[in-house]
Amino acid sequence: MIKVNSGFSRLKSNYLFAEIARRVGEYKNTHPDDALVDLGIGDVTLPLPSAVVDAMHHATAEMGRKESFRGYGPYYGYNFLREAIAENDYRGRGIEVGADEVFVSDGCKSDCGSIGDLFSEDTRVAVCDPVYPVYIDANVMDGRSGVFDDSKGKWPGIDTLYCGPENDFVPDVPSGDEACLIYLCFPNNPTGASINKAQLTAWVDYALQTGSIILFDSAYEAFITEELPHSIFEIEGAKKCAIEMRSFSKTAGFTGMRCGYTVICKELMVDGISIRDMWIRRQATKFNGVSYITQRGAEAIYSTEGKGQVRANIDFYMRNAARLREGLIAVGYEVFGGVNAPYVWVKTPSGEDSWAYFDYLLNEKGIVVTPGSGFGDAGEGFFRMTAFGSEESTLEAIRRLSEKCGHVSSSSGLTT
């Protein structure tokens, strides 16, 4: 009998979104006339910018004519897109990145999973707590976690970096000197926290000293409003120790389009081996590029028209974030994030646990949020609300939270 990868049997069931769906479904069954306000799931709601739509219509038409049809594209993305990314997201900010250091993919999530292929199975991993769960799950599958230790409540192969109000949700650099694969995501999902230049420099220095590699997920960099680093490559030495991953999903409404990119500079070497060369070989073997039409759509994000439209969408979401922040603070909540990220992270008012408070908001206010404990132990006692809803939903959520008790049913005219 063939043997399966034992890593899979070690995975913990992550019921977070399934459990939310179950509880919401139950509520809807018993309250069929109530209009829920859903600020739980972090998916965008504005349509694609018209510059993107126009570019994709054009590319679709090209694919339908013999003279302009394109078959297999380059594994690493068309040069028109790699060049637009390098120019606009890097060189335009004073960061020297070549188009040949930019690798287009079908999104950050795929790259976060695939990048594990490059490192040995006994590589130590460090993740924040709370954290986007797939960083952990991918490493459990890859055999790096070991078997979950119930007595200690942790994976032996994975270090967790505590993020809480005490450290502004930016993890402290560890005291140890073991090399590891460090996952950092800033601006952060779920906490909405951001990292400043001094803090990020400390992490880069740590990685350089210990021979670690930082996987820097900056999917939300476009939402930064303050003076903060947008790319880890703004930090001296980062090209030698970091891989940056980004996505057009939230920036340009591409969640249903699937396009992102990973930047690996030529300077990133481990024991004389180029990580970039390994990624080139990995993608050539296990990936076949992104749809030409999607890449033309992504290119249009960088046109003058596209830039303006993307900016307008981000501003729209960030107005929602500001409204949520202010509304929640006005009612007396302790609120984090929402300034440089489209998420607010909220403390349950009297130390209620995340799921109990989720139930309260669902049943008493008709609002769907995400329980913080779903992102890790340090998320317990928090909940996440997203700024990706409509203006109407966002305002209605604040109105409901401001009311002393009860909530508004569908008679309020809210459409969700």
Next chain:
Amino acid sequence: MIKVNSGFSRLKSNYLFAEIARRVGEYKNTHPDDALVDLGIGDVTLPLPSAVVDAMHHATAEMGRKESFRGYGPYYGYNFLREAIAENDYRGRGIEVGADEVFVSDGCKSDCGSIGDLFSEDTRVAVCDPVYPVYIDANVMDGRSGVFDDSKGKWPGIDTLYCGPENDFVPDVPSGDEACLIYLCFPNNPTGASINKAQLTAWVDYALQTGSIILFDSAYEAFITEELPHSIFEIEGAKKCAIEMRSFSKTAGFTGMRCGYTVICKELMVDGISIRDMWIRRQATKFNGVSYITQRGAEAIYSTEGKGQVRANIDFYMRNAARLREGLIAVGYEVFGGVNAPYVWVKTPSGEDSWAYFDYLLNEKGIVVTPGSGFGDAGEGFFRMTAFGSEESTLEAIRRLSEKCGHVSSSSGLTT
């Protein structure tokens, strides 16, 4: 210092297509006025069917309007596509496959690479020789191959299944009883060979007896013209031992679009563990679905209009295949394939090695082919020609091969 995956350092450089490009480039430099006929690379040349183009225009417009915009789609594909696949490619042929056993992806190549995640590192692998090189490379990366044994000329962890004229390029079932992961691709790339029901049944029986799993790549099933199995699931018992992978790339001109699917039935269990459930978890963790627009395009392949257009394109390519077969045979070549597959596999006339004959065809005839040795030792002494060129290129290739010596330069008016 962090450690990299040592599997990558064991990879053999596969210079096949790079080396072809180099030699072709050199020829073009020294013969700038000559028009080469390129039947080397297996990429389609006809544009997307208009039914697909129309569906994608419609979906693009939907993505640009708030009321019809779609964000994150299901990881496993939209149900409209999964259902169309199950109905048309399976139930319409009398094979009971549920939409929930069909997993839409960005193509066969990605799935061929990703599926390895499900199996243990010490799983034995069996591949045909000659073979599509990524089956081997993915397993070398995954640590299953061991270190290449130069003295024996083989990977200790990988069995090769000889395919030659003696067995009609269909590998014989081994005598051993070790469970392994068996890669079969029929109709075959590169040999153009097909497998009949009795031969495929023997492989399914072998897999059931030994507890092996067959990864059946049937990317070319739409090119079958004779009475042959289109799906491994036509064989009794295959649902318990096989995974089927398909692609729209060649069928519907999707090489630049990136869409395919993998079918894993609920019956496929290893030691009480559902392989389908493992795939669900793998894709949920490391993949985020395929572009909505692409999936609407793929759905249109199954419309009445789409089916007719796809059929017409396949018939066009298969006419090229028949022309190549007949033309080559008429000149005296020993030719295989080209009847149920868009490739012809040709013996070098006097036992010349593949690269020597490649050079002869390039330099004396102005024709680019693919040297068989690039696909494995058993490919030595053969070359591959594809039927995916234009009618004009195909006819010109035959004309040049028929000439006693020399070849036609650009003055023949050929545009390539």
